[in-house]
Amino acid sequence: MSAGQKLHLTFRWPDRSLWPRLRPLPLVAAPKRRRSGAGAACELPDGCYDQTVDLAKSARTYLLVLLFIGLRGFGNLLLAWGTKRLPAALGVHPAAYLQSMLDPAVAAGIAMLIFSLFTRMALLSVADLSFVLPVTAVGYVLAALLGKLFLHEEVTAVRWLAAFLIFAGVAVVGSTPQNTTGRAGAK
Amino acid sequence: MKWLLVTITVVATALSDLLQSYELKRAGEQTVTARGIARLAALVVERRYLILSIVCLAFSFFAFMALVQSQPLSFAVPASAASFILETIAARLVLHEQVGPRRAAGTLLVLGGIVLLAR
DSSP states (O other), rough: OOOOHHHHHHSSOGGGGGHHSOOOOSSOOOOOOOOHHHHTOOOTTTOOOOOOOOHHHHHHEEEEHHHHHHHHHHHHHHHHHHTSSSSSSSSSSHHHHHHHHSSSSHHHHHHHHHHHHHHHHHHHHHSSSHHHHTTHHHHHHHHHHHHHHOOOOOHHHHHHHHHHHHHHHHHHHHTSSSSSSSSSSOO | OOOHHHHHHHHHHHHHHHHHHHHHHOOOOOOOOOOHHHHHHHHHHHHHHHHHHHHHHHHHHHHHHHHHHHOOOHHHOOOOHHHHHHHHHHHHHOOOOOOOHHHHHHHHHHHHHHHHOOO
């Protein structure tokens, strides 16, 4: 018997029965509340969902939301900045639009907007439409902020109030389950 | 004319989003990796409802552009934000999403914010 084999026998992995205790914490929590039949008592303000909180999927959904908002915001900014510095104003002639796409800023803006469209599609595959719509409205606030920062557009007190309302609405909607149809994706 | 453009924008946006939501939830969870985007692009070509949704999106885009050209942004943005209401109601009735009081209240707050933002 060689020394290597002896070492292998001496340092064995812990017994299989210990493995569950060594595993990381499960990401899927126990269901909060289940519908127990027609007319079941419901204490939740939004009704009774067969609701399983999946933190990993929830985080992925918010990551897609952030990616979508960022891509659309900066895509629009690049598009606005690129078209504003063009020598001629865009008319109804298609050639002028095609020529504007040769500008690097405009091209990058269009590429970001196309990517944002795919990101929104991925988002709709995991979350409700009635969840995605208000949550992605933060993009309106980002557009106002980017306009102020880079294009020096005016942001009035009324607009700050609007931003507050949008954030409040998003916070309220964000507290509801992301997917209530149970067809796919995050619950 | 402006109300016709608003109607086209709102209805086309709502239809596009409803079709996308229905078809993409049926397709299962999608990602935005290089492979995921290729799969999404293939889905758009393969699935009839997704093609129709892109056509609706184009209609809503051009109607909105025409609206912005003829009307001030302070009218165009809040008017087209009416699609929020239409889509939320349709999401409940057509897609059978559970829109409870909390989600409805949050959506109304966001809608109020968008209307104010356009002033």
